Amino acid sequence: MRLDAALASALYSSAVFIGHAYAQDAEDFVGSVTSAVQSLTSSLVSKPTFTPSVIKAPFFEQFTDDWESRWKPSHAKKEDSKTDEEWAYVGEWAVEEPHVLKAIEGDKGLVVKNAAAHHAISAKFDQKIDNKDKTLVVQYEVKLQNGLECGGAYMKLLQDNKALHAEEFSNASPYIIMFGPDKCGATNKVHFIFRHKNPKTGEYEEKHLKSAPMARIEKQTNLYTLIVKPDQTFQIQINGESLKNGSLLEDFTPSVNPEKEIDDAKDTKPDDWVDQARIADPEATKPEDWDEDAPFEVLDEEATKPDDWLDDEPSMIPDPEAEKPEDWDDEEDGDWVPPSVPNPKCEEASGCGKWEQPMKRNPDYKGKWAAPFIDNPAYIGVWKPRKIANPEYYEDKTPANFEPMGAIGFEIWTMQNDILFDNIYIGHSIEDAAKLKAETYDIKKPIESAEDEAAKPKTPEKAKSPLDLKFMDDPILYVREKVQLFMTIARKDPIEAIKFVPEVAGGLGVLLVTLLAVVIGAVGMGSASPPPSAAKKSTEKAKVNDTAASAIHELAEATTSGTGAEKVQAEVNKRTTRSSAAAE
Numbered sequence: 029m030r031l032d033a034a035l036a037s038a039l040y041s042s043a044v045f046i047g048h049a050y051a052q053d054a055e056d057f058v059g060s061v062t063s064a065v066q067s068l069t070s071s072l073v074s075k076p077t078f079t080p081s082v083i084k085a086p087f088f089e090q091f092t093d094d095w096e097s098r099w100k101p102s103h104a105k106k107e108d109s110k111t112d113e114e115w116a117y118v119g120e121w122a123v124e125e126p127h128v129l130k131a132i133e134g135d136k137g138l139v140v141k142n143a144a145a146h147h148a149i150s151a152k153f154d155q156k157i158d159n160k161d162k163t164l165v166v167q168y169e170v171k172l173q174n175g176l177e178c179g180g181a182y183m184k185l186l187q188d189n190k191a192l193h194a195e196e197f198s199n200a201s202p203y204i205i206m207f208g209p210d211k212c213g214a215t216n217k218v219h220f221i222f223r224h225k226n227p228k229t230g231e232y233e234e235k236h237l238k239s240a241p242m243a244r245i246e247k248q249t250n251l252y253t254l255i256v257k258p259d260q261t262f263q264i265q266i267n268g269e270s271l272k273n274g275s276l277l278e279d280f281t282p283s284v285n286p287e288k289e290i291d292d293a294k295d296t297k298p299d300d301w302v303d304q305a306r307i308a309d310p311e312a313t314k315p316e317d318w319d320e321d322a323p324f325e326v327l328d329e330e331a332t333k334p335d336d337w338l339d340d341e342p343s344m345i346p347d348p349e350a351e352k353p354e355d356w357d358d359e360e361d362g363d364w365v366p367p368s369v370p371n372p373k374c375e376e377a378s379g380c381g382k383w384e385q386p387m388k389r390n391p392d393y394k395g396k397w398a399a400p401f402i403d404n405p406a407y408i409g410v411w412k413p414r415k416i417a418n419p420e421y422y423e424d425k426t427p428a429n430f431e432p433m434g435a436i437g438f439e440i441w442t443m444q445n446d447i448l449f450d451n452i453y454i455g456h457s458i459e460d461a462a463k464l465k466a467e468t469y470d471i472k473k474p475i476e477s478a479e480d481e482a483a484k485p486k487t488p489e490k491a492k493s494p495l496d497l498k499f500m501d502d503p504i505l506y507v508r509e510k511v512q513l514f515m516t517i518a519r520k521d522p523i524e525a526i527k528f529v530p531e532v533a534g535g536l537g538v539l540l541v542t543l544l545a546v547v548i549g550a551v552g553m554g555s556a557s558p559p560p561s562a563a564k565k566s567t568e569k570a571k572v573n574d575t576a577a578s579a580i581h582e583l584a585e586a587t588t589s590g591t592g593a594e595k596v597q598a599e600v601n602k603r604t605t606r607s608s609a610a611a612e
Contacts, residue, residue, distance in 0.1 A: 075130070075131060075132060075133050075475060076132055076133070076471060077132065077133045077134055078132050078133060078134035078135035078136075080092060081464060081467050081468070083453070083460050083463060083464050083467075084460075085453055085454065085455035085457070085460060086153060086154075086155065086157045086454060086455050086456070087151075087153050087154075087157065087436060087452070087453075087454040087455070088452070088453055088454075088455070089151070089451075089452040090450065090451055091123045091136050091137055091138055091450060092136075095123050095138075096123075098151045098152075099121075099138070099149055099150070099151045100149065100150060100151070100194035100195060101117070101120075101121055101148065101149045101194075101195075102117045102148035102149060102150065102194065102195060102196065102197040102198060102439075103116075103117065103195055104116075104117060104148065104195070104196045104197060104198040105117075105198070106146055106148075106198055106199050107198060107199060107200045115146050116146065117146045117147060117148040117198070117439075118142070118145055118146065119140065119141065119142045119145035119146055119147030119148075120141040120142055120147075121138060121139065121140065121141060121147065121149050122138075122139050122141050123136050123137065123138055123139065124136055124137075124139055125137075126171055126173055126448055127173065127446070128171075128173040128174075128247050128446075129171075129173075129247060129248060129249075129475075129476040129479050129480055131249070131471065131472040131473075131475035131476050131479075132468075132471065132472060132475075135450070135468075135472075136450075137169070137171065137448040137449055137450035138438075138448065138449045138450070139446055139447065139448045139449075140440070140442060140445055140446065140447040140448075141445055141446070142445055143442065143443055143444055143445040144442075144443050145441070145442075146440075146441050147438065147439070147440050147441070147442070148197050148198060148437065148438070148439045148440075149194075149197075149437065149438055150186065150194045150197040150435050150436065150437035150438075151194075151435060151436055151437075152192065152194065152434060152435045153188075153433070153434055153435060153436070153454075156188040156432040156433060156434045157185075157188075157432065157433045157434075157454060157455075158432045158433075159256070159428070159429070159430060159456065160429045161258050161429065162258065162456045163255065163256065163257050163258065163456050163457075163458065164254075164255070164256040164428070164430070164454075164456065165253070165254070165255050165453065165454070165455055165456060165457065165458055165460075165461045166183075166185070166205065166207055166253070166254040166453070166454050167251065167252065167253040167254070167451075167452070167453040167454075167461045167464070167465070168183065168208075168251075168252060168449055168450070168451060168452040168453070169249050169250070169251050169252075169448075169449065169450045169451045169468070169469060170208065170209060170249070170250055170252060170447065170448070170449060171247070171248070171249045171250075171447070171448040171449075171450070172245060172246065172247055172444070172447055173247055173446040173447070173448060174247075174444045174445060174446050174447075175245060175246075175247060175444060176209075176211050176243075176245050176442070176444050176447070177211070177212075177443055177444060178211065178212035178213065178442070178443040178444075179210075179211065179212065179440060179441060179442025179443050179444055179447070180208070180209070180210040180211075180440040180441065180442060181208055181209045181210070181243075181440065181442070181447050181449075182206055182207060182208025182209060182210055182219050182438075182440065183206070183207060183208050183436060183437070183438055183449075183452075184201075184203040184205070184206050184436070184437045184438070184439060185203060185204050185205040185206075185207075185433040185435075185436055185454070186201055186202065186203050186204070186433060186434060186435040186436065186437055187202040187203060187204050187223075187431060187432075187433065187434065188431070188432040188433055188434030188435075189202070189434065192434050192435055194435075197435075197437050197439065198439065199439055201437070201439075202223070202232070203223060203437075204222060204223055204430050204431055204433050205220075205221070205222050205223075205254075205430065205433070206219055206220075206221040206222075207219060207220050207221075207252070207254045208252055209243030209244070209245075209250075209252065210243065211243055211245055216242050216243055216245065217240035217241070217242060217243060218240050218241050218242070218243050218252065218264060218266070218271075218272075219236075219237070219240060220236075220237040220240065220254060220262070220264060221234050221235065221236050221237070222234075222235050222276075222280075222427075222430065223235070224284055224424070224427055225431065226422070227422050227424060228420060228422050229420075233282065235276075235280040235281070235282065235284060235427075236280060236281055237272075237274075237279060237280055238279050238280065238281055239272070239279075240264075240272070241264055241266065241271040241272045244266060244267075247480070248473070248476045248477065248480060249450075249469060249472050249473065249476060250266060250267055251265075251266065251267050251268065251451075251465060251469045252264075252265070252266060253265035253266075253268070253461060253465075255458060256276070256428050256430075257428065258426075258428055258429075259428075260275055260276045260277055260425075260426065260427060260428050261273070261274065261275055261276075262274055262275070262276060262428075267469070267473070268462075268465060268469075276427045276428055277425075277427065284424055284427045285421075285422065285423050285424055286418055286420055286421050286422070287418055287421070288417070288418055288421050289415040289416065289417060289418055290415065290416065290418045291412070291413040291414075291415065291416075292413050292414045292415065292416045293413070295413035295414050296413075297411045301408055301411050302404065302406045302407055302408050303407070303408065303409065303410055303411055304404055304407065305403070305404055305407050306401045306402065306403055306404055307401065307402065307404045308398070308399040308400070308401055308402075309399050309400050309401065309402045310399075312399040312400055314397040315397075318394055318397050319392060319394065320394070320395065320396050320397060322390055322392045322393045322394065323390055323393065324389070324390055324393050325387040325388060325389055325390055325393075326387065326388065326390045327385045327386075327387060327388075328385055328386050328387065328388040329385070331385050331386055333383040334377075334378035334379070336377045336378050337377065337378050337379050337380075337383050338373060338374065338377050338379070338380045338381075339380075339381070339382065339383065341371055341373050341374060341377075341380040341381070342371055342380060342381060343370065343371055343374055343379075343380045343381050344368040344369065344370060344371060345368065345369065345370075345371045346365070346366040346367070346368060346369075347366050347367050347368065347369045350366035350367055352364045352366075436452065436454065450468075451464060451468045451469070510529055510531060510532050511532055513528075513529055513532075514528075514529040514532040514533065517529065
C-alpha cells in the first residue's frame, strides 16, 4: 500500500511538471483542477416537491398549470405625457421554475422574460375585494434572478369597474393600491401608494408613503407583505420582519385630509410694515485714522537675499535629454527648440534669477469702512397673510376603507429580465398569510441560502506547514511547498529528502528523463529536420493533459486511503526520535 501511495504521488508530480512544461497557459490547467474539485466537494441539498396549498382567499395564486385562464398579457400602448413617442407593452411573460437557486421541485412562478422592455399583465378577481371595516393583507414573493439595477417589481390592485379589460391594461388604468420594490439609480424603496377620492370634488389623488423601507436587491426569494387595518394603521414586512409601521392619516404625502385653514390669497402686506430685523447703525461714524486706500500688501523691507541665491542661473533651462524628432523639417517646421524644464541647480539653492523683495500683509490695512449693524427698533416681524377657513376642507377618518378592487396587475419597465413572482395572497387574514409563508417561503429560504453560500468562493485557511497541505485545496501551492521542503532537506541529507518527500523525487526524475529524451531527439534529428506540425503539438498536449488527469485521479484515491499521510507521519516520528536521541 505504501508503494502504491508513493507511485500515485510520483505520477501526480510527473503530470504536474510535464503539464507545465508543455502547456502554453498554466491557468487552463489550474482551472480544470478547480472545476474538478468543486464538482467533488459541492454539497447536495435535499429539495422538496411542490404541493399546492389549500389556503383560501379572495385571490390566491401559485401559478399552477391553469394559470393562463386567469392571467392575460396587455397589448395596449403606454401613455406618456412627457413625450410624443408611443411605448407598446412588448415584454413577454412565462410561468416556469427558477433557474437560479431553485429550492422546490416543480414550483413555478410568473417570470418577466425580456430586459429593457415594457411589461403588463393582469388577472381579474372572481369577485371584487371590498375591505370596508376589514383588514387587508397583500403578500407576494419576488425573486430577482439576475439582480436589479433599474426597474420595478411592484404590483397594482386595480379599481373595480365595468371598463376593466385585461388587453387594455396600461399605466393609465386606475388603481387603488401600488405596492412592492422599485430600484433605479439612487432610488431603492418598497412603494406603498394608494389613490384617495376627494369626497367634495370626486377627484382622485395619489398618497405616497413618506419614508419607505429599502427593497432587498438579491437573487434569493424575498417576501413582501402589506397589512392595512381598520384602525387606519399599516405595516410593511419583508421576509416576516416588520420594517415600517404607521398611519394612513399621518405618514403619507400629500396628507389625506387638507388643512382646516389656509392663507387668505386676498390679504396683502401693509406699506408701513417693517420686516427688516437689523439695520446699519445710523449714528456710527468712520474713525479718523481709518485709511480706506491702504494696500492689502506691502514690500517686506526687512527681507534680505539668501546667501546661496543664484543670480546668474535661469529658473528654466532647455531639456538636456530632449532630442530633435527624426521627422522634423526645419524648412517646414522652423528651427527646433528643445522644451524647457526646471533648472536642477535652483532646486538645490534658495532660488535663481533676479532677486526681488517679497510682499507681506500690510499691518495698516483695514479696507472699506462700513457702519456696524444693530437691532431695528421699528421691526414688527415676518409678515404672514391672515388665515381663513378652507372651503375645500373635509375630514376622512377612514381612508383604509379603500374603494372596491377588481383585478391585480403587474405594469413595469425593467432593465433586468427573469424577475419571478409567486405565491400571491390578497385577502383579509393575517393568520392565513403567515401560514402560507410557513408553507412556501420558510421552506425555500434555507435551501436557497445554503446553495448561495455553497456557490461562493471559499477562502481556505493557510496551512501552518507543508505537512498540513492538501492537494485538492491548492494544487500549485502544494507543489511549490513540497519542492521547497524537498530542497531544504536535500541540502543536509539527499537520501533523507528522497525518503521524506518521494513525490518530488519521482517528479524530478521523470522530468530529467523527459528533458534528456528531448535533447537526444533534437540532436538526432539534426538542424534540417522540420519542426513538428501544429496538429502533432496539439496531440501531444492532449496526451499530457490526459495523463495529468489520470494522475490526479490516482492521487485522489491515494489521499483518501490515508496511506500517504501515514508514511509522512511515520517519517516525522523517525526524525523526531533521531533528534531526541542525539540531544540525549
